[in-house]
Amino acid sequence: MKVQKVVKPDNQISWLVLDDKFKPVAPILEFTKFLEATDKSPNTIKAYSHHLKLYWQFLTQDDISWTDICIEDLANFIRWLQSGDQDGVISIVKRDAKRTNKTINLIMAAVSAFYDYHSRSGKVADLKIYRDGAFSGKYKSFLHHITSGKSIQSRVLKLKEPKRGLKTLTKPQVQQVIEACNNLRDKFIICLMYETGMRIGQVLGLRHEDIKSGDNQIAIRFRSNNENNARSKSREDNLVDVSSSIVSLYTDYFIHEYGEVESDYVFVNLWDGEIGAPMKYGSVITLFKRISKKTGIDVTPHIFRHTHATELLRAGWDLAYIQKRLGHSDIQTTANIYAHLSSDDMKKELAKFRGEKCH
Structure with a gap:
């Protein structure tokens, strides 16, 4: 299987997932056309195509129909991504995960969006990929613009990602x-x-x-x-x-x-x-x-x-102003990414609170 870049007559770029006979995978192609119709960026379509190619490799290797899927199969796909057993050989020796949890979550987001689309179009049954709940400000479903005003959903199959410090320059x-x-x-x-x-x-x-x-x-x-x-x-x-x-x-x-x-x-x-x-x-x-x-x-x-953004935050800017400057649609996005404090930041603020000079 491969992901093929396609340049259309209007010079717009798209991507195709081809099977082993170099034919487009029809369900993925239909989903890709939906992404294009909703004006998703070529980079998003490229990423989703590569993620879904991996998913189709898993289905082919285990001889599973894409329409005959359950949550257990998706959990097995996660383990497949972690093990890196794309050649069909299962190791009996414990090995480090081949992909980070963040990468696997990105791949699963593409698979979830794929099934979200096809379940809404009636091609497959609802896989119960999402759980309902009150909006926490941290997640919007793939078709949020269609379902706004209804209960908010989050993915059931999502791995915990370790928090990493944001890289910035002095x-x-x-x-x-x-x-x-x-x-x-x-x-x-x-x-x-x-x-x-x-x-x-x-x-x-x-x-x-x-x-x-x-x-x-x-x-x-x-x-x-x-x-x-x-x-x-x-x-x-x-x-x-x-x-x-x-x-x-x-x-x-x-x-x-x-x-x-x-x-x-x-x-x-x-x-x-x-x-x-x-x-x-x-x-x-x-x-x-x-x-x-x-x-x-x-x-x-x-x-x-x-x-x-970090310099603005340390200069005392309110998050609402940083949100506007960065063009984020939701202030929660700004807070999740940039409301980080280092030990030096804490030390300086504590010294300021106490009226001391920080050396």
């Missing part, structure tokens, strides 16, 4: 990363993400009309037809205030490097690839790998979002 590390950039374009990308907390999809989808230089603002807009398949995760437009230094950096980049390029996109290929074409995710990943190797600092695009 100000000296951020400065070191900025200094590692070889040109104004790359420096602008880093500075923009650090100062605004924008996701890389939002950055790559920026058009010149989104830069409000006179107001020191940047408009973050949802567009589903970007040439580079970049997307803003949120469908809500958001205006983000920026410093005059960010606007100046944009101006310098536009004058000194962008030059005669004719494009609506802010970030384009200038030295390699198709000159003038909007930058793609792969180009940014390559940039960050180079910077990580040069500085010895493990940096990813999303680490700047975490760093920005």
Whole structure:
């Protein structure tokens, strides 16, 4: 089995799960079309396709029909994911889990969404994957927009994930990363993400009309037809205030490097690839790998979002303001991710409470 990338006539990208005879797996294809119809991002469809390919491998290996499934089968699938016995050989020796609980939960979320869709369309019986309960602010079912106002559901088969500290950068590390950039374009990308907390999809989808230089603002807009398949995760437009230094950096980049390029996109290929074409995710990943190797600092695009939000929190910003700046639809999302405190944070706040100086 394999997951095949498909480029449609309108240059939109999608993904197909092919069986061993290189034919699309019909139930997955139907679900994928539903995802496309509800305007899910290509990255979401790609992830779901890879997760469902694993699920179909499990079904094929154990000769189970996808419509003849019970909770016990799904529990066995979890154990199959943990053991890594994709070759059908079961080890009698205890081994470490091949996948983290977080990864398995992501795979199970795709499987649950798949069955949620097909049960609602009448293809399979309700598998009782979800349990009803009062909304805790931490979970929305896959079809929440259809079932809003009704009882809230959470998945029955969900593994406990260990809490990990959020990775952020110190100000000296951020400065070191900025200094590692070889040109104004790359420096602008880093500075923009650090100062605004924008996701890389939002950055790559920026058009010149989104830069409000006179107001020191940047408009973050949802567009589903970007040439580079970049997307803003949120469908809500958001205006983000920026410093005059960010606007100046944009101006310098536009004058000194962008030059005669004719494009609506802010970030384009200038030295390699198709000159003038909007930058793609792969180009940014390559940039960050180079910077990580040069500085010895493990940096990813999303680490700047975490760093920005953490700095705002430590500066005393209310979560409601951080939610608005990051474009989260629910303040609980902001709280779950960013309301974290280190021992140093606790020490400083306690010293402030006592009126002491913290060294």
